[in-house]
Amino acid sequence: MSWTECGEPRPFAAKRLVCFPHAGGSSYFFRDWRKGLPEFEVHAVCYPGRADRFGEPTATDLVAMAGEIAEAVEPLTDRPTVLFGHSMGAAVAYETARALQARGVRPAHLIVSGARASHLARSDAWAAGANEESVIAALTELGGTDAELLDHPMFRELILPYIQADFRLLGSYEHRAGALLGCPVTAVAGVSDPRVTAEQVAQWAQVTKGTFRQRTVPGGHFYLADSPPYELVREAYVERDGTRSR
Secondary structure, three states, rough: OEEOOOOOOOOOOOOEEEEEEEOOOOOOHHHHHHHHHEEEEEEEEEEOOHHHHOOOOOOOOHHHHHHHHHHHHHHHHHHHHEEEOOOOHHHHHHHHHHHHHOOOHHHEEEEEEEOOOOOOOOOOOHHHHOOHHHHHHHHHHOOOOHHHHHOOOOHHHHHHHHHHHHHHHHOOHHHHHHHHOOEEEEEEEEEEOOOHHHHHHHHHHEEEEOOOOEEEEOOOHHHHHHHHOOOHHHHHHHHHOOOOOO
16 A cells, blocks of 8 residues: 555646644545645555555554655655644654655655654653553544544444554654754644643754744644645745744
């Protein structure tokens, strides 16, 4: 199975966008983005263990997974390519950008959404253990999942296991020192996000020697479900170089 899915190939689009889902998410989360961003060819990353890759084992090493994604994404960078990652996807997108850079490829821009900077120490003990009840509690706090669905037996049998696996994946992730990114970075979060502070978002400035921009938008952790940040994606592509700002 391919690491990325493109619902609508656009051979004449001048640029590409690669989207990285949150923990428990799949490429389906971004299926409508191609309508909101007609000037981009939109690709979404397909994590193993869910959706069309349901029969595959879930990932256990975030950095190793990002390396495989980078290998799959590299052919897409023959056009300027923006990487967008939300929540856990922000860490995966960041590590993918690092892996691409190590391969001699520079993304046009990295957008990290709803996530603390990857080099910050993690205090989310529930992520490492990720037992069923702690995951349910976290999903309830973050929103984005229907409360009735959380209690449904089929959800607990089929979906909850790979969400738990993603929480463990992120909980075991350790940032390693290395070269700063050369591409610009935009960090965005909802003003009401219960688990990500503005100070934690601001620390993404430390991962790049390029332009850094911080944006706060209305909403909570899953602000993008109701208001996808299409304009931020457009701005990120246009503002590929320049001075660091917030």
